[in-house]
Amino acid sequence: MTSDTILTATGRWRLLGRDGHLRSIPPYGRVDRSVRVITDFEDAHIGVLRFEGKPQYARAIIERHVRDAGWVEGPSHVIIHRLNRHHGGGQAFFTAVTLAVWQRTLDWARLQRRHCLILPLGALLAGPGGPRARILHLGPRLRCFADTDQGMRFEDVFAGGGGTDAQRRAARTLGTSLAALKPAGNDTAATFPHIEWLAADTDSPAREEALADEVRAVAGATVTVSAARPFRDPEGSHGDDGIHSALPAHVERLGAGAAVNPIVERIAWWSEAWAMPVVAGVAALALGLAVAGHYARTLADDEVARARALDDRIAQRESALEAARRPDADDRLRRVSEFVTALARGIAYSPAVVLRDVRDAAAPPLAIHRVRIKRDRQGRYHLRVDGIDRSRDASAAVRAFLTALRRRGWQSQPLEPASSAPGSFSYRLTRQEREA
Template sequence: MSVATEHVYRVSSTGWVHCHGNDAQDVPAWPTLQHSALVVLDLDDIFTDVWRFEGKSEYAAALIEKRARTQGLVEGAAHIVMHRLLKVPGGFQAFFSAIPLELWQRCTQWAREQGDHCLLLTAAGLLSHGVGTDGGRILLSQRRLMYFAQTEEGLSFGSMQALGGRESAMADAAQALLGRQQGLWTRLGADAVEYGVLWSVQPEDVEASLHAIQAVLGNAPVVLFAAELDAAGARVLTALPKLAHEGAGRHALNPLGERIAWRAERWVAPVTVVTALAGLVLIAAGALITQQTDGYRSAGQGERAQLETLQSRIQAVSAVETPRKLLPATELARQLDQGIRYNPMTFLLDLKEATGNDMRIQRVRLETEAQNRTRTFRVDGLAASGASYAVMRWVSHMTAAGWTLKALDPVGAAPGAFSYQLIAAGAAPRSEKP
């Protein structure tokens, strides 16, 4: 829900005003509402100030209520609203509002009886909302100026009513109010101070107060947005709807559950929009993924068809028999390949490198198998007694040189005799070693 659609009620000593959209309308006190509302208490009966206490801040409300009753600042018992609590050396400072207990009970009872969420706020809560350290805010409500500031030294608050009908009354009130804390405003600077119109039906008061504040600060403060409402033909300048909308979640006087429910109600529309957008994004992503999947499937089918065609061609080529006229040439090529692979000089060099001093090669013979006419070398040798590891080393060396070894029955029966058949492992010709 936006600021313009909020139902905001201002409760002052002059009565109740309902602000909605661009209109401000007087309504009877304690109306029966059928819509959610923000009700701002801007009453002279509410005492607001900044006090400092020694001791623990856990007892702040009780200490404030006791002092307010003792000094006669409120009639009877009071409900203490803590706007800001700041721990300082040796104690704490509290920015608070003391609401007469009878008024407080009637407000809370009325809010509970309404048909929709109804949050209660105070003008002092809106005054301090969003003001951080080394910052300040000044608000004009009718003919009353009030300010709140926070620095590293602590909290500051002040208010003053412009009295009399003189044109300079508002300017005099502003200068008197801010002049008490000239050092504070000089330290903060104009850029750290906000000025807003909480409620005013007199534009000349706004201009006079703003000029006086500018004179004290030495420059123009940051001016808060003020809407212009129509109140039965009269013009009302107010930042109340915007400040109430922004500060309701933090400064409402209602229990936590009611504040959460009010906030959740305003999240429904944004969450619905976000959910709808997320759904559209997911649908679009699903359509895109489906389209890509179909494309990949079509591409896969095309590649599969190409592979099947290639395999058919390979099978067709493999099935072709060698022409009879080429058989002699094929046989010659095979013999040449065998000759290169089984070059005796190359083999003897490999054999010499692999044979150690603890073994002796007795015979090397190039053999040809009768069935497939495959050539092999047969090596017969003799290892020294107890040097079986020498044969293993020799086998490893010959294997590394590119030969496949097969153990045969030794020719002799002497201890350490061995015989192996060696077949060239690779088809590629090997170059001779120097």
């Protein structure tokens, strides 16, 4: 589902609308629409940690480590974006959020009129798959997450001063860090087959290409700059040109699975996102079934009408033959009369009528494998029906099948099943009114 995106970072809340408008909103203010919120949790700590112990205890291990190291003051909530398991432990890419900020963010999302997905910056860096390295340029900072053959690596480079020269120095510093991951005797491009550059709030896409070139030159890796969409501020508070951002398209690809909302809220978001497509699909399916049913019923009615008309014509021919029969009639007239009589007896076994009656009577879990029309030596017709019942109470399902056939004028007689599979059955069916 396409929605608006809220970017919260460095204390600012900005709404990137589907209409291409850029708006500043108060922190934790009311929103009247469904949004995806990409947030740094008020500059929460993001990092990579290699640990010893069972991976299922990774959150507790990381929480204790960041508290002991002083990266987060007091209790925190740990969000793991990617976890690689190793023998005796693992390595995790995570965000550690103070409990106060964590609770305040979730409470804000829960109190909104519409569903709001909360997506951490770390989830955006880890991505839904695809590239093994991603650089996010947000404000004066360059954040990079890389998942290489030597393990995961996270870099956070701050461009002091915020000018173009400072940003280029930061890009070269980041490129140097990436180049340091190059294994001895290997090509860096093999370690980083694809680095994706995301600009969150740039005012110059050309400058983003220049900064990416700095990383390419120093790291010797392939860097692709994602297309950034322009967002204009109708009030002009962000300058005449507004900003360009590649975030909305990438945030939508994350999906509800990367959100930190409780599972009930994520399911509600997913349900709302698929409500209209599901309704449209069900409506189309219902319409198709209605048309198909009407068409099938029309064909069946036409077949029955033709069978009845043929029955009437045969009856007329029989009457004419009886009236025209003479004592000295030859043998050909007798054979014609027998053929017509046999044909009249078979009218009740018209394929359309037979298949309709058997199909309507055989409800799941019964499966009809074969329906055959047979004729005995006396010229009388009957049906042989072979099928299988996979229900737990086979006798009840078969009784219901025979009862439904009896209501349609069929008399049943059990036969030796054609198959030895469990639940197999065979019956001889005759028309009561025809056999009388």
